[in-house]
Structures are given as structure tokens and as C-alpha cells.
Amino acid sequence: MKTVRICYSAEEIRQKVDALAAVINRDYTGRDVLLVCVLKGAVVFFTDLLRRLTFDPQIDFIQVSSYGLATESSGVLTFQKDLTADIGGRHILLVEDMVDTGFTLYHLRQHLLDKGAASCRICALLDKPSRRKMAITPDYVGFTVPDKFLVGYGLDAGEHYRALPYLGVMEE
Ligand code: IMP
Ligand code: MG
Numbered sequence: 391m392k393t394v395r396i397c398y399s400a401e402e403i404r405q406k407v408d409a410l411a412a413v414i415n416r417d418y419t420g421r422d423v424l425l426v427c428v429l430k431g432a433v434v435f436f437t438d439l440l441r442r443l444t445f446d447p448q449i450d451f452i453q454v455s456s457y458g459l460a461t462e463s464s465g466v467l468t469f470q471k472d473l474t475a476d477i478g479g480r481h482i483l484l485v486e487d488m489v490d491t492g493f494t495l496y497h498l499r500q501h502l503l504d505k506g507a508a509s510c511r512i513c514a515l516l517d518k519p520s521r522r523k524m525a526i527t528p529d530y531v532g533f534t535v536p537d538k539f540l541v542g543y544g545l546d547a548g549e550h551y552r553a554l555p556y557l558g559v560m561e562e
Contacts, residue, residue, distance in 0.1 A: 391550050391551065392560040392561055392562075393560070393561045394541060394542060394551065394554060394556075394558040394559065394560055394561070395558050395559050395560075395561055396556045396557070396558045397535075397538075397540065397556075397557050397558050397559060398533060398543075398556060398557040398558075399556050400543075400555040400556050403438075403515075403532075403543060403556065403557065404438075406515075406532045406533065407435070407438050407439055407442060407515075407532070408442060410439065410513065410530055410532055411439055411442035411443060413530060414439075414443065414483070414513065414530060415442075415443060415444045415445060418443075418445055418447070418481070418483070419444065419445045420445070421445070421481050422448075422480060422481060423445065423447040423448070423480075423481050423482075423483060424447065424448050424449070424450055424475055424477060424480050424481070424482050424483070425439075425440065425443075425447040425448070425449050425450075425483050425485060426449070426450050426451070426452055426473065426482055426483065426484050426485060426502075427449065427450075427451045427452070427485050428452055428453070428454070428484060428485065428486045428487070428494070428495075428498070429451055429452065429453035429470075429471065430453065430544070430546070430552070431486075431487035431488065431544050431545050431546065431552075432485050432486050432487040432515070432544060433544050434543050434544035434552070435485065435487055435515045435532075435543065435544055436485045439485060439513070447483075448475060450473045450474060450475045451471060451473075452469075452471060452472060452473050452498070453469070453470040453471035454467050454468060454469050454470065454494060454497075454498060455467075455468050455470060456468070456493055456494050467493065467494065467497045467498075473502075477502060477505055477506060477507045478505070478506040478507075479506065479507075479508045480507055480508055481507070481508055481509045481511075482502055482507045482509065482510045482511070483510075483511050483512075483513055484498065484499065484502075484510060484511070484512045484513065485513050486512060486513070486514045486515075486528070487514070487515055487516060487543075487544055487545050488514060488515070488516040488517070488518065488540070488545065489512070489514045489516070489517045489518065489522075489526065489528050489531075490518050490521050490522075491521055491522060491523040491524060492522050492523060492524035492525070492526040493523060493524055495512055495514075495524075495526050495528070496524035496525070496526045499512065499526070511529040511530070512526070512528040512529050512530070513528065513529065513530040513531075514528040514530070514531055514532070515531075515532040515533065515543075516531075516532060516533050516534075516535050516540065516545075516557075517531045517532075517533070517534045517535065518534075518535055518536070518537060519534065520536065520537050521537055533557075538559050539559065539560070540557050540558065540559060541554065541557070541558060541559070541560060542554030542555070542556050542557045542558055543555065543556060543557050545557065547560060
């Protein structure tokens, strides 16, 4: 593994997750919510966010891939794991690590609305708007970031670096 230069420390991430949770608590309290973790990259963010929610969401997991082991989206979305919960008429909040081209979330949201979800919002820890190819804007965003490849806090490069408690870039 290469050395990683820290961009967002564990403490900065903690404060950001607190702030996101406060807004989500305000918006969703009193509703029947299914909080969906987009595997695998969002898993650390998802479990941190979940423990700050003061309403009583149900949870589920979905895994799609458009990447393989490369760092560029291949343009094809494959479902590796679909939801197990019945989503008809339910309010879904998708929890994702990063919106890059937007391809993954654009198709994922369409898939869930086609299956009958009442609403489907997106909470992304990281947003790279300069890379966007699909018309999609996350409803809740942690950090808006420049066009750099980030690792750590669940995000990987070739399945490495996920366990780092901070977010950073690999040094050359
Ligand atoms: P999109 O479909 O191009 O928006 O890609 C979304 C997925 O690509 C994210 O869920 C991430 O898993 C992955 N991804 C995009 N940018 C990065 C990055 O900088 N680091 C790690 N994974 C990334
Ligand atoms: Mg992801």
C-alpha cells in the first residue's frame, strides 16, 4: 500500500456526519424510512450515520458495480446484491460514499422508483460534481471534492485502504 496523505481527518468526518444526521433527523422523523447502504464503499459512513439517527429507520443493503478493479466507471451497472426488504410505498434514503459520474446512483434510484418506492433521496458523504455525466444531484452531501481519487473510511483502491479512519489521496 502507498502512503496516504490525509484530506479529511477522522475528527472532521465525525463532525460532518453529525451535521448530516441533524438535517436527516429533522427531515425524516415520523416517517417510515428504509435506509439503504450502497455496498461496499459506504459501509463505514452508513454505520456511523445510522448511530446518530434519532428516529427508527429500517436498514437494507444493495451492491452494484460499474467499476471492476479499475478507477474509471465502465458504464455498465451490474446488480451483485438486490434489496431484501419490500420497498413498495416506502421512503428510501440511499447512503453512498461518493457521487462521481453519477451513473451508479442515477440507475439505482430509477430501479428503486420503478419497483414502487414512494420516494428515493440520496445521502452522499462525498460529491465530485466536476466529473458528472448523468443528471443527478445528491440531496444530502458531506464534502464537495475536486477531481482526485480518495481512499479510506470505506473507500478503496483495488480493495485496499478501506480500514483507514480518515480520507486521503495516495502519494506517488
Ligand atoms: P459513479 O457511478 O461514477 O458516480 O461512481 C460511483 C462509485 O465509484 C462510488 O460509489 C465509489 O464507490 C466509486 N468511486 C468514485 N470516485 C471514487 C474515489 O475517489 N475513490 C474511491 N471510490 C470512488
Ligand atoms: Mg460506492
